[in-house]
Amino acid sequence: MSPRAVGPAVGAALLSLLLVATAQAQESEAEPSASAEERGRAVFDAASCAACHTRPEGGAFLAGGRALASPFGTFYSPNITPHPEHGLGGWSEADFARALHEGRAPDGSAYYPAFPYTSYTGMSDADVADLWAFLQTVEPVAEANRGHDLAFPYSLRLLLEPWRWLYFEPGRFQPDPALGETEARGAYLVRALGHCAECHTPRDRLGGLDRDRDFAGTASGPDGRRVANITPHEEGVGGWTAGDIAYYLETGFTPDFDFAGGAMTDVIEHSTSKLADEDRRAIAAYLKTLAPLPGPQ
Amino acid sequence: MRRPVLLLAVVVALAAAAAIGWLLLRPAPESPVVAEAARTVTEEVAQTIEERRDFMKGLGEQLAVARAYVQEGVGNSGDVAEAARAIAERAERITGLFPEGTGMHEVEVETGARPAIWEDPDDFAAKAEALQEAALAFAGLADGDPGREAVGGGMATFGQEGCGACHRVYREDIN
Numbered sequence: 235m236s237p238r239a240v241g242p243a244v245g246a247a248l249l250s251l252l253l254v255a256t257a258q259a260q261e262s263e264a265e266p267s268a269s270a271e272e273r274g275r276a277v278f279d280a281a282s283c284a285a286c287h288t289r290p291e292g293g294a295f296l297a298g299g300r301a302l303a304s305p306f307g308t309f310y311s312p313n314i315t316p317h318p319e320h321g322l323g324g325w326s327e328a329d330f331a332r333a334l335h336e337g338r339a340p341d342g343s344a345y346y347p348a349f350p351y352t353s354y355t356g357m358s359d360a361d362v363a364d365l366w367a368f369l370q371t372v373e374p375v376a377e378a379n380r381g382h383d384l385a386f387p388y389s390l391r392l393l394l395e396p397w398r399w400l401y402f403e404p405g406r407f408q409p410d411p412a413l414g415e416t417e418a419r420g421a422y423l424v425r426a427l428g429h430c431a432e433c434h435t436p437r438d439r440l441g442g443l444d445r446d447r448d449f450a451g452t453a454s455g456p457d458g459r460r461v462a463n464i465t466p467h468e469e470g471v472g473g474w475t476a477g478d479i480a481y482y483l484e485t486g487f488t489p490d491f492d493f494a495g496g497a498m499t500d501v502i503e504h505s506t507s508k509l510a511d512e513d514r515r516a517i518a519a520y521l522k523t524l525a526p527l528p529g530p531q
Numbered sequence: 532m533r534r535p536v537l538l539l540a541v542v543v544a545l546a547a548a549a550a551i552g553w554l555l556l557r558p559a560p561e562s563p564v565v566a567e568a569a570r571t572v573t574e575e576v577a578q579t580i581e582e583r584r585d586f587m588k589g590l591g592e593q594l595a596v597a598r599a600y601v602q603e604g605v606g607n608s609g610d611v612a613e614a615a616r617a618i619a620e621r622a623e624r625i626t627g628l629f630p631e632g633t634g635m636h637e638v639e640v641e642t643g644a645r646p647a648i649w650e651d652p653d654d655f656a657a658k659a660e661a662l663q664e665a666a667l668a669f670a671g672l673a674d675g676d677p678g679r680e681a682v683g684g685g686m687a688t689f690g691q692e693g694c695g696a697c698h699r700v701y702r703e704d705i706n
Contacts, residue, residue, distance in 0.1 A: 290699075462704055485687045486695050487598070491591025493694035495643060495702035503691055 274368025277361045280427040280513065281354070282505035286311045290500070297321075297375040302348055303457045306441060307384030309348040317374035327366050334362055336404055344394040346382065347401075347441065356407030356426030401442035413523065416512075420520025423513055428505065433461045433497065436530070449521075451530030459496050460530060467526035479518035483509070572639045576632065580640045583628035586621070593617050594686070597673075601683040608676040615670035615689070622663035626656050635703055643703035658697035665693030 278284070289299045297320075298313040315321040322330065329340040337351035338344055345351060357365075387393060407426040409418035424430045435443045436452035451470070455461035463470035471479060478489040483506035486494040494502055506514060593614040599605035632638075634646050648655050669689040673682055 460703055460705060481602075486690045486698075487594065490588075491594045491598070492587070493690060493698050495698040495704040497699075498704060499695045499699035503695060507687065507691075 270364050270367035271371050272368075273361075274364035274366070276508075276510075277357075277365045277427065278368050279505055279508040280423055281357075281365070282428065282501055283314070285497075285500040285504040287314050294373075294375040294377060296369075296372055297377040299377065299380055304348065304441075305454075306388040307382060309346060309382045309384075310380040311349075312379045313375060313377050314369065315372050315375045316370055317376055320376055320378050321374060322369065323374060327363065330366050330369075331359070331362050334365075335406075337398070337402065343391055344398060346391075346394065347397075348382075350429040350432045352402055352443070353426055353429035353432060355402075355404045356422070358406060358422075358426075361427070397440065397442070400440070413520070416516045417520045417523055419513070420516035420518070423509075423517050424520055428517070430464070434464050447527060447529065447531075449524055450527035453530050456497060462498075463527065463529040464521055465524045465527045465529075466522055467528055469528050470526065471521065472526060476515065476518040476522055479521060480511070480514040483507070483514045483517060484511075576638055577640050579628065579630060579633055580638065580642050584642075586624065586628055590618050590621065597669075597682070597686050601679050601686060604679060608673045608678075608682055611682055611686075612670045612673035615666045615673060618693075619663045619666035619670065622659055622666065625659040625662070626652075629655070635705075641705060643705040645701050645703055648701050655697075655701060658701070661696055662693040665689050669693075 284296065286300055286302065287296045287298050288294070289297070293299055294315075296313070296315045298311045300311045302309040302311065313321040316323045318324055325340060332338055332340070333345070333349075334351060334354040334357055336355070337347070337349070382389075407422050409421045413421060431443055431448060433455050434449045434451055435445070436447050436450065438444050449464045449470075450467075451463035452461050466472045474482070474489055482488055482494070483502065485507065486499065486502045488494070506517075509517075596606065596614040597611045600607065600611050629644060629648055631649055633642065634644050634649065635642050636646060666689065669685050672685040677685075
């Protein structure tokens with residue numbers, strides 16, 4: 235539990251603005267040909283948006299309605315197509331940035347953290363702008379949102395305000411300065427875009443991430459299923475080479491030719507198999523730098 | 532004007548504090564995992580589970596042939612096609628390896644077989660058939676000797692359609 239520290243956060247915001255500006259300059263040099271929509275598609279894949287915002291078994295692309303069972307009740311993902319009534323058609327780009335960075339709807343109400351804004355708050359401003367550009371290219375779908383089905387008192391949205399005060403630290407992602415360039419890119423992909431901790435880090439009773447057990451897996455993840463330890467501990471992926479991890483993220487095959495199960499199958503299909511090779515290698519390199527922890531417990 | 536606002540803020544803060552306190556002190560909410568019935572295991576069940584784990588590892592050994600070619604250039608595309616056909620031939624054994632009463636909540640032996648297998652046996656059988664089709668398609672691709680990169684792409688597609696389509700729904704990620 236880390237209450238928000240305002241002073242450092244302001245400093246961090248200023249620093250991250252600087253970093254984003256630098257990153258943007260580098261990016262435009264590296265890929266002058268890619269349009270905002272194309273870059274946005276890559277962000278969309280890395281952030282695995284489709285895995286939750288499209289219903290498996292034939293749901294319309296990004297029309298939402300996917301159920302996510304949790305100990306607090308069942309959440310249903312919303313329609314994020316540009317449909318004016320049911321999707322994001324009436325939103326401004328600023329509304330969209332606020333949703334990702336601050337976890338608030340255009341009317342100011344807080345989102346449940348089933349929407350992983352606790353990770354997306356780290357997304358660079360450039361990535362958010364590109365993602366917005368990509369979403370404008372999606373076919374609008376007239377599918378109404380379904381309300382969440384939550385147990386009392388979790389159904390009280392106002393309770394999210396103290397929850398956010400306890401668990402949500404808004405701010406753009408800044409890599410540990412000790413990390414090399416590849417590992418830092420991996421850290422951004424793992425912690426901000428890929429939001430890996432949302433499943434791979436256990437949660438406490440109030441649904442906050444237990445940061446002391448970061449990435450050590452959990453016996454009761456989303457849909458009540460086990461989630462693997464991805465730290466370099468022998469109970470995690472300690473026995474895997476960085477190449478093994480990258481290949482798993484690309485194909486789903488483990489080093490001993492087992493194949494991913496459960497929600498990770500969706501993550502691989504919708505997200506990690508579509509990343510650039512160097513991004514998968516960056517993720518693998520970063521996971522290798524994590525503190526080895528036993529688990530899941 | 533300012534005082535009622537302040538009062539309201541205090542009331543909201545107190546209510547929030549009380550709510551947090553209550554949430555922290557009450558027993559943890561029920562996990563959505565199905566309450567586990569008494570687990571039993573007979574010799575026969577243990578044998579079945581061992582057999583199917585060996586079976587799956589056997590499929591993995593065939594895939595090791597494909598990966599060795601794709602990643603290290605060991606062997607040739609014909610070896611990959613042969614391995615993929617071996618998988619296709621075995622696929623029809625799958626449904627028989629999952630008799631009722633051998634799910635992850637029912638036995639003490641480690642298994643990732645989710646209860647959904649027995650909730651929709653027709654779909655489970657269809658997924659086993661899809662494995663066979665995906666393996667044959669992969670074998671057909673490798674027959675044409677399209678080069679390591681293309682075979683690697685075919686292997687990834689096979690993984691998604693043959694392995695992933697079934698594991699997504701029916702397999703708990705246990706290791």
